[in-house]
Amino acid sequence: MKGTLALGRIAGVRVGVHWSVLVILVLVTLALAQGRLPDNHPGYSAAAYWGVALVTAVVFLASLLAHELAHAVVARRNHVEVEDITLWMLGGVARLRDEASSPRAELRIAGVGPLTSAVLGALFVGLFLWLDRLSVPRLLAEAVGWLAAVNVLLAVFNSLPAAPLDGGRLLRAFLWWRSGDRLKAALGATAAGRFVGWLLVLLGFASVLLGGDLSGLWLALIGWFMIVTATEEGQQAQLRSTLSGVPVRQVMTPHPATVPATATVEDFLAHLPTGHYRHTAFPVLASADLDGAPVGLVSVTQIDRVPADRRATTTLGDIMSPLADVATALPDTPVVKLLPLLESGAGRRALVISPTTGSLLGIVSRSDISRTVSWLTAGAAHQP
Template identity: 35%
Template sequence: MFGRGFHLFTLFGFRVSVDPSWFLLAVLIVWSLARGYFPAVIEGLATDTAIWLAIAGAIGLFASIIFHEFAHALVARRFDMPISGITLFLFGGVAHLRDEPPSARAEFLVAIAGPISSYILAAGFYLLLAVTSAGDGITPLAALFSYLTLINAVLATFNLLPAFPLDGGRVLRAAVWGWTGSLRRATQVSAALGRGLGVALMALGVINIVSGDFVGGLWIGLIGFFILTAAGSTAMQVELKQTLKDIRVRDIMNSQVIAVPADITVAELVDDYFYRHFHKAFPVVRGEQVLGSVRLKDVGQVPRENWGTTSVAEILSSGNGSHVVEPGALVWDALTLMKENNVSRLMVVERGDLKGMLTMRDLMHFLAVHRELSGGPGASEPELRQVAEDRA
């Protein structure tokens, strides 16, 4: 759902990044705090003081979100669940779990850790509020702690709503999983509630807009849309993961491969392979040994007048040695490798010999057949890449 974004820092082995959408949220929060919240709380507040308080409030909020996500990540590490990183985005933050939890108990503890951490922060800021409050009025510092107390309590409470992908939805999924023994069934139930909450929030947003609260209504509607789409995509991802988790590359790969001899010229490559077979890349071999792959992009880097004197071996991509997978590898791992290298095809090689090709098209065809035969999930290429991204 999110790209890797801009790297901020690494803490406790977790990479913390920020999605470009986060900057819009930062501007909106600073603007709303400086123009609305702090002037309303402190009578006669100077404009520059309100701006500095708003900036401090935004920093405190984002630090609180990171704290919330770190709670998830640290508990997940306790259960040996790999976390690829934490990303701040328009609607808060997310800890990227590469795999589903190993048990309902692990799911529950990882999910509940976030809201508990936010309530702990709220209690801490409330104590600071009590210490800094003046007897005859609220000080700027007390107003800041008041905001951070409120926002952490709201963050924790909202996340406890029993709708996926919120933490409360994950707690619900853990309960249904423990009761039924089926992760797939538990995901379907919690995702359905997530979609229902998303629709309800979108409707509430429309009502607010019609009532005159355009900004508030738009924000509620956007949150509802995010929950609606996230619930649907997460349910699809779980279905895809369950379908692909035990499938091997040899079960899906295309063993009828057109390979290019390494010693032919680029001109022969273009005329006899690219124009004849219309693939965008071909494996390159010398005898039985695979040397790599050649792409249209590689040909484009050779001046046309040199096509007749340049061999294919001379233009192999420097990074294509990583575009290889073994026949016995899991398709799940191959999908991750595609994502990491931003490619849609992998050479299937065993002890240096070319055995076949695995392409994104092969995966989509397999899932289409699976859907027809068993009522399982179909998927688009973006959905498959999203599954890989969550694992990478």
């Protein structure tokens, strides 16, 4: 997700915050500081309302992070690699590199999220009841009560049997167990997600138009997000099914044009426009030796950012994305395992490396995968 600030690693998982988190932070703080807190407990200073509201909003975001971390931890225990966790305006998302190997694993990974929110809700309820017996400011108890309610609400909402919610994955696990068909199960969860999404959109607009409640726009936004994300999940499921069993070697572009790390930007541009450099990203080798091991990837965008007066002294090695930031694969790696790496890797491309010599064998882009899918789909359509 673009515009994400990395926070580091928790339990070995990369965690980031999207800039849109500021939106939810501001909305929650405003709603509490100018609404719920002064309405229910008048008489405190403005600083007290704003201070308690801000801390409550931060704890709420921490609750969302705990929900996603629970998914990540259980996924790793079920041998599913976790790409990262990102908090954003509509909550959080844990990106998984692989799919669960069985309906039971899918059930565990999906179910732990709502369970975590429910446990947090119960803990906040207990804390609220304890604070209620003590001589503490009622403002603090009110904030804890709000956190209890919102975590219980998250647990209930996420349990709805509709993609992309956790309940949708629970539904997918059940349908997968019943039918034995992973794709059919995924499409069933997608259909449920689209239905619930459109229902939320209609309810949201009805609330605005008939009741004058502007908060209905938020409900409509959540519904639209569900529609879009559920549709994408269905498309990804179909894509994975089509590419099942296809190795990277059948998809890659072999012997791609390469550039040496020692070449200057000026040298590179001097060869344009030629057929040799018609692509927009190039594997970078340590030297001009065509059989060398790649050390990175450089894109036309990175080259274009170099000021004209520095192109004669700036080498491609200076501006390239290092190999550690580039997706790599072996020729026999299943393409479905490469898909999530392409989304997060530099240049949205993967370099195919020889398992014996470490030399470059090919490159894979999204267009390579799209072309392969088109051929596979066309071939399947003509089978008797």
